[in-house]
Amino acid sequence: MEGEAGLPLPCPWQQPTSHIQEKQLMKEKILIVEDNPLNMRLLEMVLSAKNYTLLKTTNGEEALDMAMRERPDFIIMDIQLPKMNGLEVARKLRETLAFSHTPIIAITAYAMKGDKERVIESGCDAYLSKPINTRELPGMIAEMLLQRRKDNPSTNRNE
Numbered sequence: 001m002e003g004e005a006g007l008p009l010p011c012p013w014q015q016p017t018s019h020i021q022e023k024q025l026m027k028e029k030i031l032i033v034e035d036n037p038l039n040m041r042l043l044e045m046v047l048s049a050k051n052y053t054l055l056k057t058t059n060g061e062e063a064l065d066m067a068m069r070e071r072p073d074f075i076i077m078d079i080q081l082p083k084m085n086g087l088e089v090a091r092k093l094r095e096t097l098a099f100s101h102t103p104i105i106a107i108t109a110y111a112m113k114g115d116k117e118r119v120i121e122s123g124c125d126a127y128l129s130k131p132i133n134t135r136e137l138p139g140m141i142a143e144m145l146l147q148r149r150k151d152n153p154s155t156n157r158n159e
């Protein structure tokens with residue numbers, strides 16, 4: 001099979017997220033943990049355009065409670081948080097079977113040496129430094145959610 005200019009079509013796994021796949025992700029619950037109001041508003045704006053169900057909290061303790069109660073499909077976790085820092089929350093979530101594989105993106109204000117190692121050690125899957133790249137984030141989340149579904153079809157809400 002060949003594309004328009006006689007070039008081979010990209011492999012299926014390289015094709016961009018299709019409209020249908022994006023629609024399937026509409027029901028996904030995303031927990032945003034962020035104590036900076038401006039950053040929270042930014043994340044909310046970017047993600048509400050994608051029709052996810054958004055859950056929000058500004059501190060680590062509540063993030064843990066909310067996660068246990070609401071079972072989000074995806075978590076965006078600021079690291080510097082009141083009460084319990086984001087890495088500690090991530091570590092505790094990973095100890096729970098229900099959250100052993102939930103995608104978590106950590107966000108930090110200061111990119112410091114050793115940050116990446118600490119983030120990965122805590123169990124987070126990915127790491128972003130502020131200012132958040134609002135162009136990249138939605139695609140990154142969609143990809144991680146779809147990958148999670150492929151790895152574990154039983155989490156598919158549309159079944």
Ligand code: MN
Pocket residue numbers: 034035036078079080081
């Ligand atoms: Mn913070």
